[in-house]
Amino acid sequence: MVNPVSYEQDVVAWANEQARLLRAGRFDLLDIEHIADEIEDVGKSEKREFANRMALLLAHLLKWKHQPERRGSSWEKTIKAQRVALADCMDDTPSLKASLDDARWWRRAWIDGQGQFERETGLQVDLPEECPWTTAEVLSQGWKPE
Numbered sequence: 001m002v003n004p005v006s007y008e009q010d011v012v013a014w015a016n017e018q019a020r021l022l023r024a025g026r027f028d029l030l031d032i033e034h035i036a037d038e039i040e041d042v043g044k045s046e047k048r049e050f051a052n053r054m055a056l057l058l059a060h061l062l063k064w065k066h067q068p069e070r071r072g073s074s075w076e077k078t079i080k081a082q083r084v085a086l087a088d089c090m091d092d093t094p095s096l097k098a099s100l101d102d103a104r105w106w107r108r109a110w111i112d113g114q115g116q117f118e119r120e121t122g123l124q125v126d127l128p129e130e131c132p133w134t135t136a137e138v139l140s141q142g143w144k145p146e
Contacts, residue, residue, distance in 0.1 A: 007034040015062045043117065050089045057082035057138065058113025059120065066125050067116075067146040079125050083141055102134050 005013040014031070015038070021029050060079050064071060090097050099105045109133040118124065137143050 003057050004029070007031060022046075037107065046089070046093050046096065047099070050086065050093075050099060051105065051112070053085050053089065054109040054114035054138075055116060061133070061138065061145055062113065062117040062125075062127070063121060066123060067121060080141065081145065083139055084138060091114060091136035106131055 005017050007014045014034070018030060018035060021027075057079060060075055060082070064075060064079070107130065113131075114127055131138070133145065137145075
């Protein structure tokens with residue numbers, strides 16, 4: 001048998017080897033701890049993508065509200081694309097919907113969205129501590145803050 005590849009040495013080669021061992025039923029040779037870590041990381045990655053998309057959507061909704069003179073098709077396309085992507089995330093991974101009921105998650109997404117808004121616009125607007133819009137508004141195609 002070929003010497004096993006260590007997780008630290010080459011994670012891609014390690015992952016391929018672990019998949020081969022699983023398919024071959026060689027459970028005794030599996031690197032269980034690192035497999036468990038990687039499985040948890042997949043979930044974290046999905047959650048991060050969901051939160052990043054929400055923050056981007058919120059940043060663009062803030063731009064729409066606070067820079068009416070700059071509104072354009074590019075912002076509309078970004079808003080629409082993020083709403084579609086968020087819906088796709090929830091369709092593909094229904095457990096992500098629970099994030100929308102989590103005040104802590106919303107607070108983080110709102111803070112991240114504010115940060116993106118401020119970095120991209122240079123504006124220092126007195127924004128509320130919590131998102132002023134409902135989940136339904138934020139996710140509704142066609143809705144924009146005026």
